[in-house]
Amino acid sequence: MPAQRIAVYPGTFDPITNGHLDIILRGLQVFDHIVVAIAENVRKEPLFSTGERIQMIVEAVGGDERVEVDAFSGLLIDYVKQRGATVILRGLRALSDFEYEFQFALMNKRLAPGVETVFMMTGEEAFYVSSSLVKEVASFGGNVAGTVPEGVLRALAAKLKKE
Ligand code: COA
Secondary structure (H helix, E strand, O other), rough: OOOOOOEEEEEEOOOOOOHHHHHHHHHHHOOOOEEEEEEEEOOOOOOOHHHHHHHHHHHOOOOOOOOOEEEEEOOHHHHHHOOOOOOOEEEEEEOOOHHHHHHHHHHHHOOOOOOOOEEEEHHHHHHHHHHHHHHHHHHHOOEOOOOOHHHHHHHHHHHHHOO
């Protein structure tokens, strides 16, 4: 039996958007197993706890057993090796993502030459979407339906009401 093709899809996912979901679903056409990996030590102050983010992603992927959701701290590349994966999956949106992603991929390649970074173009509906933009619009009462999964819409409403 050929070896399983495992990809790690890392990010902050605060919260997951339909753009992320699109990458996960399209990634499943290429990889056998995708580990959606929430980075815990990024220089961002998340609105949602790691547990809340995991729950929102699990709900959004609807129990597909080829998708696993996990969290990691420390270097991404160490986590990728630990999981036995050989691919890092990343979504590319506008041209502005390119420079950062190029740097990121080259550094990871230097740290682990056997691991490839694979980019997928984000779907056109999500070209302009980011988690921060969604949170900002929602915090001022704007309608973000269609940019995030239903469960995230509910979680955003509940969280922002509390704050
Ligand atoms: N659709 C919609 N939005 C998307 C998207 C898509 N397909 N892909 C990315 N985005 C958005 C995200 O929502 C995020 O928005 P935000 O900045 O408003 O939160 C933004 O684009 C960038 O997100 P993401 O791709 O998730 O990157 P990140 O900066 O949140 O995560 C890590 C980067 C966590 C993967 C990276 O910092 C990391 O690996 N850290 C671990 C430490 C490490 O190894 N560092 C050395 C790296 S060489």
